[in-house]
Amino acid sequence: MIFRPFSVIIVASSDSPVATCHIAAMDATPTFCTIIPPHVLDKMATSEDRALSDLGRRTLERDAYERTHRRLTTVIGAPSIAGAIVSDQPKRTIFDAKHQTALPGRKCRGEADKDSKDQTVNRAHAGLGATFELYLKAYGRHSIDDQGLPLNATVHYSQGYNNAFWNGEQMVFGDGDGEIFLDFTLPIDVIGHELTHGVTQYTANLTYFGQSGALNESMSDVFGSLIKQYSLQQTADTADWLIGAGLLGPNIHGDALRSMRAPGTAYDDPQLGKDPQPGSMDQYVTTGRDNGGVHINSGIPNHAFYLVAESLGGYAWEKAGQIWYDVLTGGEISTKATFAEFARLTVSAAQARFGEGEAHQAVLKAWSQVGVPTSTGNGADLPR
Ligand SMILES: [Zn+2]
Incomplete structure (x- = not known):
């Protein structure tokens, strides 16, 4: 270059x-x-x-x-x-x-x-x-x-x-x-x-607003957590799945800034308020603040990633992380991607990388659990 x-x-x-x-x-x-x-x-x-x-x-x-x-x-x-x-x-x-x-x-x-x-x-x-x-x-x-x-x-x-x-x-x-x-x-x-x-x-250059902005935030939480897990050689079941553990002062009621395992539970403190993150689409927050809630609704794709990693077990960067990385860098995702577009691409990426087996099923199930559709609406489960 x-x-x-x-x-x-x-x-x-x-x-x-x-x-x-x-x-x-x-x-x-x-x-x-x-x-x-x-x-x-x-x-x-x-x-x-x-x-x-x-x-x-x-x-x-x-x-x-x-x-x-x-x-x-x-x-x-x-x-x-x-x-x-x-x-x-x-x-x-x-x-x-x-x-x-x-x-x-x-x-x-x-x-x-x-x-x-x-x-x-x-x-x-x-x-x-x-x-x-x-x-x-x-x-x-x-x-x-x-x-x-x-x-x-x-x-x-x-x-x-x-x-x-x-x-x-x-x-x-x-x-x-x-x-x-x-x-x-x-x-x-x-x-x-x-x-x-x-x-x-x-890479994906996700626009920092609304759902594409929340995906941008979520990518940072996903790989931020994987960097911690890799450096500590933690498996999915031993990782804390928190973002910013150790950052809050000793008198603050909270564990961290965000929780991927349980969005909305990272802190609840008189000085900081309560963690506002949803973990599924039925709690999706519509707001003009925070670039359309990029740090809030990121809880939904964060939790989907956690569910995939937990379901597959082992080191989360090897399969779940690889699937997310393939979508982030694969060139197919649009800069204004919605959660549904991203979800469909992870389903395709799981299938392309690991076949029709466990990883593919885990990705389909995780998105279903957080309420993000992976169907294109024409009866096919997978995008073409
Ligand atoms: Zn960020």
Whole structure:
């Protein structure tokens, strides 16, 4: 592939129900994707507790700034050389923002450098590595773009910043406020989640709104969880299927940000509200907030993936993950895919990869359990 600069055109503000962003080349959409959804920060920002509302508002303001900043920025694509052998080793660089907001900040650990004294730096480094490894070992993918894209991350972003995001070029981690949220490098699946937004950007390029946006979010949760499971060598029955376990402060009533096994049960706290995720279509949430509920309705495809993985047993990245990866990267899925389109494609992918057996049946059953049709409506169970 030739070096090709590309520019970002963001078409709406963060408050708009159509907030999304598009990239003009490489068919990639660098969505500005934060791990903490706006409904959680809104709840904090409207709290009667002054300190809490300040924390929520400050993070919302930083997020809005970063979104706007992207509208004005030209992103340079990673150079790669046609026909070159892509390395099986990651190229990681960690930067320290030193509690400021200029990106990327000061370089503090390169690929060949020893461990830092700063464990946040080391966790970011390890998380980037674990993500690179899952994609390479399980699916033969070389980094986010499959061309060996260098992986950059900035830690200690801003002050009391309660979020982490992929900005289309790099990872950014806040330290959290220490009470509601802890250091955002703590959960490895959060790192995997954000980097997977990059993979989606370079492949299916799912539009970050409504059902295609919820699928985009769900892809990040699915592969974020698989990155954690792979790094811990956990089977489907021993994995926690949580996103962001270890991120909530000790006094918060909750286990994590989301649960793939039981959507809607991850937290229930006076300061954060209750986890709003549905696990099936009969609880589908229609909203203009959060880009049409992308962090909410993602519970439905998340739960479908969990059901497939649980049914098949063993390592979830081997079969369930392979089927989802085949659809994500196969080129058939449309950028505005609905849940039903995605479901049909997973049924086809299961059959193409593993035949008519157990995996195919597990995928059909899982979508049926969450209320997403896999029939094309003409009497055939499978799309043609
Ligand atoms: Zn996300």
